[in-house]
Amino acid sequence: MARAAFIALCAPVLLTVLGPAAAQALRPYTVAGDALPQSLTGTRGDATRGRALIVERTSTCILCHSGPFPEQAFQGDLAPNLSGSGSRWSEGQLRLRLVDASRLNASTIMPSYYRVDGLARVGASWRGKPILSAEQIEDIVAYLATLRN
Amino acid sequence: MRIAGCIAILVVITGAALAADIPQSDRRSGTSFMGPDSKAMQDDDTANPGMLWVLDGEALWKRKAGTADKACADCHDDARTSMKGVAARYPAFARALGKPIDLEQRINLCRSNHQQATPFAYESHELLALTAFVAEQSRGMPIATGDDPELAPFIERGHALFMQRQGQLNLGCANCHNDNWDRKLAGSPITQGQPTGYPLYRLEWQSLGSLQRRLRACITGIRAQAYDYGSPELVELELYLMTRARGMTMETPAVRP
Numbered sequence: 215m216a217r218a219a220f221i222a223l224c225a226p227v228l229l230t231v232l233g234p235a236a237a238q239a240l241r242p243y244t245v246a247g248d249a250l251p252q253s254l255t256g257t258r259g260d261a262t263r264g265r266a267l268i269v270e271r272t273s274t275c276i277l278c279h280s281g282p283f284p285e286q287a288f289q290g291d292l293a294p295n296l297s298g299s300g301s302r303w304s305e306g307q308l309r310l311r312l313v314d315a316s317r318l319n320a321s322t323i324m325p326s327y328y329r330v331d332g333l334a335r336v337g338a339s340w341r342g343k344p345i346l347s348a349e350q351i352e353d354i355v356a357y358l359a360t361l362r363n
Numbered sequence: 364m365r366i367a368g369c370i371a372i373l374v375v376i377t378g379a380a381l382a383a384d385i386p387q388s389d390r391r392s393g394t395s396f397m398g399p400d401s402k403a404m405q406d407d408d409t410a411n412p413g414m415l416w417v418l419d420g421e422a423l424w425k426r427k428a429g430t431a432d433k434a435c436a437d438c439h440d441d442a443r444t445s446m447k448g449v450a451a452r453y454p455a456f457a458r459a460l461g462k463p464i465d466l467e468q469r470i471n472l473c474r475s476n477h478q479q480a481t482p483f484a485y486e487s488h489e490l491l492a493l494t495a496f497v498a499e500q501s502r503g504m505p506i507a508t509g510d511d512p513e514l515a516p517f518i519e520r521g522h523a524l525f526m527q528r529q530g531q532l533n534l535g536c537a538n539c540h541n542d543n544w545d546r547k548l549a550g551s552p553i554t555q556g557q558p559t560g561y562p563l564y565r566l567e568w569q570s571l572g573s574l575q576r577r578l579r580a581c582i583t584g585i586r587a588q589a590y591d592y593g594s595p596e597l598v599e600l601e602l603y604l605m606t607r608a609r610g611m612t613m614e615t616p617a618v619r620p
Contacts (some may be wrong), residue, residue: 274532277549288550292543294421316533325532333533340531340586 240328241348243313249306250313251265253355254328254348264357268296274325274345275354282361293324300359308358312351327351385541385555390611392559393619400565405618413495413564413616416488420496423489430560435493438477451506451613454602456513461516462595463602466494467573483619485592491571493504494560495562498615506559506613509606521603524596530587536600552620556581557602560617563600573617574601 241254253259267282268275280289281296299308310317312326326344336342346354364594394405404410424435436450439445454463457472464472470493471482483490509518539548540556547553561574568576575597579589590596 221409273548290549291547292553323534323538325534333529334527335529335587336531337583337586337588343531345531 225294240330240344245310245317246306248310248318249304250310251306253352254309254313255352257352259349259352259354259356261357261360264353264355267346267354268357272352273350278324296358297361300361301363303358304353305359309351309355312346312354320334375574381527383541384607385544387610388606390557391544391555392611392614393554394555394560394614396554397618401618401620405560405614411616411618413562413571413618416492416495416562416564417499417616419488420494420499420612423493427476429464429478431477433478435478435599438473442497446497446500448501448504448507450615451501451504452508452510454508454514454598454605455479456511456517458513463598465575465598465601466497466561468593468598470494470497486527486573486576487558489513491562492533492572494573495571496618498562498613501613502615504591504613505610506605506608508602509609514602514606517599518603518606521599521601521606524600525603530585532585534585536581556604557608557611558601559608559611560614560619562615563617563619565619567620574604 243250243254244252267273268281269286271277275296276283276286276289277291278290279294279296280291283289303311311324314326315322315324316326325345328344328348330342330344330353394402397405404412408414421442425435427434436442450466453469454465455469456462457464457469467485467490470490474480474482483493520582525536525540528538536556539553544553544555558574561577562571564571566579575592578597579592582589
């Protein structure tokens with residue numbers, strides 16, 4: 215019994231040490247209504263980095279969304295234009311939409327960017343990792359909050 | 364009773380609205396989503412790079428191979444008659460194996476059983492060439508896959524795979540190819556995912572490629588674990604796509620961007 219508890223306690227540490235190949239522990243968060251009011255990192259993100267992340271193909275946002283990114287020739291039209299996101303939603307609401315949009319709309323096609331459970335057949339190189347890190351989520355939230363019109 | 368009935372109807376309606384199959388009259392081949400240059404390349408046999416594989420396939424068809432020292436033509440004669448319409452009804456149920464096989468697997472079965480030669484690797488030049496040559500004999504014919512009642516459970520499984528959400532992006536084939544086929548993913552048109560032109564020449568690949576290669580690319584795109592070439596799951600997906608496309612015209616070798 216005691217031994218099992220000890221191993222269980224050590225497991226998160228081991229996983230962190232083992233690095234990217236092993237499961238990453240997500241930071242805990244508390245949902246309030248349709249928002250996630252607290253920063254995942256405890257600090258504010260960087261809006262400039264957030265914009266750069268959104269237009270990067272690997273972040274996948276502009277596969278589906280368009281937005282105020284005139285330099286980007288290829289933007290998607292599967293999802294709302296991101297212009298004005300900061301007027302429509304609070305930072306907390308934007309954060310929850312990024313972390314786990316399926317909590318708000320179970321059938322949404324928008325991926326959950328900060329979730330590792332409840333997914334089927336994730337490819338080996340992505341398994342156990344969220345699509346974006348907590349820092350990246352905060353940077354994107356900080357940028358989206360500036361999109362007012 | 365009445366309330367339960369209403370709820371049941373509502374469930375059916377919303378279920379349909381979320382992942383509606385494409386109505387017959389709206390079905391469109393990937394060709395119709397292409398620009399005029401790619402279309403012109405597909406339509407002109409002297410410009411269509413896929414025809415190079417077809418020509419190599421024709422040469423392989425006539426070449427003796429294996430311990431049996433037999434060519435495909437020794438058993439099947441002129442492909443223009445014997446292979447007409449064959450690709451349009453694959454994947455087909457293989458009674459000896461108790462499961463469906465695709466055209467590549469059928470060709471490799473002939474190679475091992477009748478020519479007593481080693482099977483070709485998936486995506487090898489030879490297998491693509493022979494498959495393209497055989498499939499080209501069905502060009503212009505309507506797809507007719509799925510008549511054999513033995514196929515029913517396999518089609519159903521392929522359908523389930525098509526609907527299943529998977530991968531880190533948690534998307535199913537249907538999310539794009541049933542629900543959003545008139546839209547754009549970044550710059551590319553999302554087509555209906557119709558299997559009408561395979562094997563086909565993809566400009567991005569700079570090569571001919573099989574339907575399984577295309578399916579593996581979409582599966583990796585949603586960051587899911589791609590099934591191995593020849594796996595039952597990929598054959599079931601091919602089978603479902605071909606029955607979904609019944610009546611559409613075979614276009615092998617098509618061109619895609």
